[in-house]
Amino acid sequence: MAPLVRIGTRRSKLALTQSGMMQRAIGRALGVADADLAEAVPLVEIVTTGDRVQDRRLLEIGGKALFTKEIEEALLEGRVDVAVHSMKDVPAEQPHGLCIAAVPEREDARDAFCSEQFATFDDLPVGARLGTASLRRQAQALALRPDLQIEMLRGNVDTRLRKLADGEFEAILLATAGLNRLGFESAIRERLSLHDFLPAPGQGALALQTRADDREATWVDALNDPMTALAVEAERGAMTALEGSCRTAIGAHAAIAEGHLRLTVEMLAPNGSARWRRSGEIGDVHAADAADQARALGLTLGAEVHAQAGDQRIEL
Incomplete structure (x- = not known):
């Protein structure tokens, strides 16, 4: 064939x-x-x-x-x-x-907290080693817990979980969606809130x-899936306005409920010392031009955040 x-x-x-x-x-x-x-x-x-x-x-x-x-x-x-x-x-x-x-159709967009010893992110002791390769997750973690020691963690999901099990970190952060798709749900100790850990644009x-x-x-x-596509259109509009890359700590997430789309966008200083956030919505997700509205909303909110935050790219 x-x-x-x-x-x-x-x-x-x-x-x-x-x-x-x-x-x-x-x-x-x-x-x-x-x-x-x-x-x-x-x-x-x-x-x-x-x-x-x-x-x-x-x-x-x-x-x-x-x-x-x-x-x-x-x-x-x-x-x-x-x-x-x-x-x-x-x-x-x-x-x-x-x-x-x-x-x-989208999977769970949240970040996952994985640890052998601790049940929640808040339970981590002072100075705990937290593994992530994401600048966004680093900045969000430090915004909440500036005492944490952020250490670089790359590799496939099973490699990262093995490093955690071997004691290289007190905890690591991963995408819930990937763990769910791989059947590793049992590794998740806490699904982190969308408020504290606003996901990457398109996550899940x-x-x-x-x-x-x-x-x-x-x-x-x-x-x-039209509603997932619409949400992603809004988030990627924000990413475009924020010049989103691995050198910028940005998050964007659109939620759809009761016929409305609500988008939240943020940029953070890489060390977590500041974060800038904006939210907005479109009123009819079934409108003929809903995708254009969603992207325009993302571009607008992203531009507002960028204007307030300035250039937060990490220098190499």
């Missing part, structure tokens, strides 16, 4: 799990029998620069685009037909010729990226 849709994916356990979920969903949308999935909707594993370099923070080696660049090249060259990314890894601007065709959501000419493919509508 000739492949119908080839899926480009990173080789990490989480990436393969997420891509496998989308493989099954695309197969269902195309009417492919489970027995034929591997041939009809094959996974094409691609090693990215972000996967190869594990001993430095992303901000030191070029940013989060290093998790998408090689897969995007494969798309543009026609070696794969769709890429499955964690939305929070996708840069604000799409390369020419590519688009985010679908955004499936997936991005299905295709060539722009393929955005009308038959399976696309079946995988797109």
Whole structure:
């Protein structure tokens, strides 16, 4: 059987799990029998620069685009037909010729507190070692607990949990969504509040990226969740205005309830000494121009935060 849709994916356990979920969903949308999935909707594993370099923070080696660049090249060259990314890894601007065709239903957007000894973030003793590679999580943790010792933690989810179990840290922070998808829910001691730990733009959501000419493919509508896509549109608007990258500590989260979308945006000083936040909403998530309104709201709130906070990029 000739492949119908080839899926480009990173080789990490989480990436393969997420891509496998989308493989099954695309197969269902195309009417492919489970027995034929591997041939009809094959996974094409691609090693990215972000996967190869594990001993430095992303901000030191070029940013989060290093998790998408090689897969995007494969798309543009026609070696794969769709890429499955964690939305929070996708840069604000799409390369020419590519688009985010679908955004499936979101998982839990919250950050997770994981520890062998302590039940909650607040239980950490003075000077505790907290592992994270995220500048946002570092800044948010220090804003609440400036006494903590933040230490760099990279690697796959299971590698990070093993380092925690080996006693290298008193606690680590991870995305709840990844732990849930991998079946590691038992590692979560506390799901951190959206107020204290405002997530990264797009956290918990997936991005299905295709060539722009393929955005009308038959399976696309079946995988797109309109409300998740709307929330992500608002958050990524804020990211664009804040020049969001691995060198800036920013958070953005949109919640939809009773037909309204409410977006909260923040930027922090990298050391947690200051944080700037704005919130706003759009009134009808079913309006024909709701996506434009959502993005405009993100751009506006992000610009307001940026004007107040100034340049908070960490210098290399």
